[in-house]
Amino acid sequence: MTFLTYLTSGLGLGSVYAIIALGYTMVYGIAKMLNFAHGDVIMVGAYIAFYSTSSFGLPAWLSVIVAMAFCTLLGIIIERLAYKPLRGATSLAVLITAIGVSYFLQNAALLAWGSAPKVFTSLFAKIESFKFFDGQLVISPETIFTVLACIIIMLVLTFFTAKTKMGKSMRAVSEDNGAAQLMGINVNSTISMTFAIGSALAAVAGVLLCSSYPTLMPTTGAMPGIKAFTAAVFGGIGSIPGAMIGGLVLGIIEIFARAYVSTELSDAIVFGVLIIVLLVKPTGLLGKKIHEKV
Amino acid sequence: MSKKILAVDDINVYYGAIHAVKGISFEVTEGDIVTLIGANGAGKSTTLQTISGLLRSKTGSITFLDENITKLAPHKILQRGLAQVPEGRRIFLQMTVQENLEMGAFTQPSSTIAGNLEMIFEQFPRLLERRKQIAGTLSGGEQQMLAMGRALMSNPKLLMLDEPSMGLAPILVEQIFDIIKNLNKAGTTILLVEQNAQMALSVANKAYVLETGKIILSGTGEELAKSEQVKKAYLGN
Numbered sequence: 001m002t003f004l005t006y007l008t009s010g011l012g013l014g015s016v017y018a019i020i021a022l023g024y025t026m027v028y029g030i031a032k033m034l035n036f037a038h039g040d041v042i043m044v045g046a047y048i049a050f051y052s053t054s055s056f057g058l059p060a061w062l063s064v065i066v067a068m069a070f071c072t073l074l075g076i077i078i079e080r081l082a083y084k085p086l087r088g089a090t091s092l093a094v095l096i097t098a099i100g101v102s103y104f105l106q107n108a109a110l111l112a113w114g115s116a117p118k119v120f121t122s123l124f125a126k127i128e129s130f131k132f133f134d135g136q137l138v139i140s141p142e143t144i145f146t147v148l149a150c151i152i153i154m155l156v157l158t159f160f161t162a163k164t165k166m167g168k169s170m171r172a173v174s175e176d177n178g179a180a181q182l183m184g185i186n187v188n189s190t191i192s193m194t195f196a197i198g199s200a201l202a203a204v205a206g207v208l209l210c211s212s213y214p215t216l217m218p219t220t221g222a223m224p225g226i227k228a229f230t231a232a233v234f235g236g237i238g239s240i241p242g243a244m245i246g247g248l249v250l251g252i253i254e255i256f257a258r259a260y261v262s263t264e265l266s267d268a269i270v271f272g273v274l275i276i277v278l279l280v281k282p283t284g285l286l287g288k289k290i291h292e293k294v
Numbered sequence: 295m296s297k298k299i300l301a302v303d304d305i306n307v308y309y310g311a312i313h314a315v316k317g318i319s320f321e322v323t324e325g326d327i328v329t330l331i332g333a334n335g336a337g338k339s340t341t342l343q344t345i346s347g348l349l350r351s352k353t354g355s356i357t358f359l360d361e362n363i364t365k366l367a368p369h370k371i372l373q374r375g376l377a378q379v380p381e382g383r384r385i386f387l388q389m390t391v392q393e394n395l396e397m398g399a400f401t402q403p404s405s406t407i408a409g410n411l412e413m414i415f416e417q418f419p420r421l422l423e424r425r426k427q428i429a430g431t432l433s434g435g436e437q438q439m440l441a442m443g444r445a446l447m448s449n450p451k452l453l454m455l456d457e458p459s460m461g462l463a464p465i466l467v468e469q470i471f472d473i474i475k476n477l478n479k480a481g482t483t484i485l486l487v488e489q490n491a492q493m494a495l496s497v498a499n500k501a502y503v504l505e506t507g508k509i510i511l512s513g514t515g516e517e518l519a520k521s522e523q524v525k526k527a528y529l530g531n
Contacts, residue, residue, distance in 0.1 A: 165400070172386050172397050178348055179384040184372035184401035184448060 001136045006259045007252065012143035012212060014251020015150035019205040020228030021235070021243035022157065023198030029174040029238040030194040033091065036098040037078060038202060039225015040105035043218060045071045045203030046210040047113055050120055060123045067203040075199025076192050084188070102222075109218035117217045120210035142212045149208060153201065154244050161240065170194060174238065227254075230274050236287025245285060299324040299452050299483050300345070300376075304354030307337075307344050314340045316507035319354070322452065322485055322500075327478050329486040329494040329515070331528060332504035338487040339381050341504075342454050345485075346378045347371045359451070373401050377450035381457045381487075383441040387430035391421055394429050394440055398447030407447075414443040417473070435466040442473065446482075453477065454485040459493060471497055491528035495519040503528075 020042060027035045045067040052063035082101050086094050124141035131138055161167035172180040173190045181187055209224055210216050227250060235246025253273055257266040277285065300322040307315040315337040322328045330338045343349045345356055347368035355364045363371050377398075386394050395414060399407045415422035418439045424432060429440060438458055445453060455474065459467040471493055478484050478497075488494035495501055498515035503524060511523065518524050 165396075168389070168393060168397065169400060171389060175386050175388055176384050179380060179386065180397070181348060181368035182346060182372065182378050182380060182384075183397045183444070184369045185397070186367070186369045 001133065002259075004137050005139075006255050008137075008139050008143050010252035010255035011248060012140075012146045012251070013255060014231075014248035015146045016205050016209045016212070016224065016247075017228045017231045017251050018150050018244045018247025019153055019201050019208070020224060021232040021247045022153070022240060023201050023205075024229050024232040025235075025237055025240060025243040026170075026194050027198050028232070030170055031079075031083070031191050032177075033083065033094045034098060034229070035083075035195075035198070036095070036225070036229075037101035037105055038198065039221040039223075039228070040102050040109075041071050041074060041078075041199050041202040041221070042206035042209065042224060043109060043216075043221030044074060044105060045206035046120060046216050046220060047109060047118075048203070049207045050118055050210070050216060051113075053121065064123065064204065064207050067207060068200045071199040071203035071206075072196045075195040075202070078199075079192060079195040084191075102225075106218045106222070113218070115217065117215045120214040120216045122211040122214065123207060124211060140212070142208070146208045146212065149204060150244070150247075153204070154240075157197075157240055166190075166193065227270070230271065234274050234277055234284055236284030239284070239286045242284055242286035296326075297324045298322070298357075299359060300485065301357040302341070302345065302354075303357070305341070305344055305351035305356065306353045307340050307349055307351050309340075314507055315344065315351070317354075318504070318507070318509055320502050320509060320512070322483060324483055325478075325481070326499040327474070327484040327486060327497050327515075328500045328502075329488055329498040330502050330504055331488055331491040331494050331518075331524075333528075334489065335506070336504040337507040338504055339456050342378060342380075342456050342485070342487055345371075345376070345454065369401070372448055375449070375451035376454070377445040377448050377452075378454040379441045379445045379456060379458060381460070383437050385429045385432075385437055385440050385444065387428070389429055390425065391427055391429055391432070391440055392425040394444050395421070395447050398444035401448055406449075410447050410449070414446060417446075417476075418443050434461055435463070435469070438462065438466075438470060439473075442470075446477070450482065452483045452485060454487070456487045457489060458486070459488065459490045467493060491524065492519070495524075 023038050027033065048070045049063040049067040052058040052066045053060060058066065078101055082097055083094065086097060122142055124145055127141035129138050129140050130144060161171055169185045170190055172183065172185060173187055177187055228247065231246035231250040232243045234250060235242030250270060254266050254270050257269040261269060298321055303319050304317050305315055306317055318341055330341065332338055340349060344351050347366055355362055358374055358376055363374065386397060395411060396407065399410055420436055421440060421443055432440060458470050474484060475497055486494055495515040495518055501513060501515050501518045502509050503511040511518065
């Protein structure tokens with residue numbers, strides 16, 4: 001039974017990673033850049049939700065929507081101000097800018113909300129835990145709803161990219177930016193759209209993460225951000241199902257490593273597995289080989 | 295005299311320090327097939343990419359249907375009715391044939407898409423057979439047809455083709471050129487970039503020869519096909 005308990009909490013954590021990894025992978029797919037500030041957007045989303053409920057007394061569900069709206073706007077603004085001027089610059093310049101944006105967000109949060117950790121009230125505080133097998137297996141509502149949210153997001157995104165005109169144009173830009181422009185697709189607005197979606201998902205991830213792990217400080221998003229980036233690479237960066245699978249696998253490995261090996265070593269084990277996967281399959285689990293035209 | 299559809303006036307394009315196009319000027323008359331021929335690296339593709347807005351010229355202007363499009367974004371240039379079939383086809387290999395065609399119609403109102411698809415499938419029956427197939431699984435000739443069909447989905451007034459014969463067997467090259475002639479007869483003006491000078495000159499009303507970024511010769515297709523200089527350099531006899 002303890003095994004199942006660990007498995008479910010691994011799935012819960014993995015779902016959060018998956019939702020964050022989707023933001024990384026979509027932005028990478030469309031803009032061909034690693035947005036290292038993505039983790040910090042999660043933190044901002046969690047703070048917005050926190051203050052929406054604690055200072056303005058909004059109901060939990062509304063606080064999530066406020067956080068999503070705020071982060072969507074934040075994502076678009078970050079892209080406009082920090083990344084768009086660098087379109088066509090070397091990828092190193094973009095990467096360093098992204099790290100700069102990450103520190104900017106952390107320090108802005110420090111200035112605005114202070115360094116003292118806030119205790120985040122779970123979205124699902126009023127819901128009782130689910131008990132199975134005569135109470136031997138207890139699953140928290142946080143875990144259940146996080147996994148559910150992850151599944152719903154996955155289904156919606158899959159439908160969006162497969163069936164809608166906007167989604168198809170995103171796939172076209174991701175595959176061949178230049179050819180997409182020749183089709184009349186406005187690449188700038190496609191990139192904005194991608195940042196908007198990724199950042200809205202980051203807000204959801206932030207709220208879910210802090211519902212399960214309630215300590216909220218300006219650095220809260222940094223480590224999950226790095227882990228989710230790892231998950232995206234693990235699953236094959238640029239691939240939406242890859243990000244999903246990568247996130248889930250990473251979450252489960254992390255919880256198992258913590259439970260059965262040691263808490264201190266869990267991160268080392270997670271990254272060790274990543275290294276092994278990349279040695280065997282350099283493009284990640286579902287990554288496609290990119291044929292460079294010579 | 296018929297109307298000028300495209301006028302390129304003194305464009306200079308650089309890749310970093312490399313001066314790829316050096317003051318090229320030429321015109322395309324409505325209803326014509328105009329070709330730019332020349333060896334690899336002469337600046338033909340660079341010229342087309344500049345007209346499409348993917349590259350920028352440091353000088354001069356590009357006028358399409360009496361509008362200065364020199365500084366327009368690529369998606370706006372397409373909306374004006376100027377489409378390009380890029381070198382190497384560059385179809386979306388991971389999307390289906392039909393999705394590729396739909397992308398070609400990105401700027402078109404959705405009411406016209408079904409009709410356009412029908413027209414494309416009539417012109418390229420192979421694409422109809424393979425409409426649900428992933429484009430990456432098509433043969434080279436089929437991919438070229440898809441790339442052309444995709445560009446036609448935007449109802450272009452001027453279609454620019456960059457090396458449509460590249461990498462194709464002779465029989466397929468003939469087929470592609472037949473299609474080009476038919477498109478032209480049906481009213482589409484064509485700007486054709488080719489290394490296969492013989493084929494290109496045989497269909498062109500007007501031709502320009504490019505060498506290291508400059509136009510060194512121009513004339514009707516027939517004139518150039520007879521020119522000693524062209525024969526020696528490009529026709530291999």
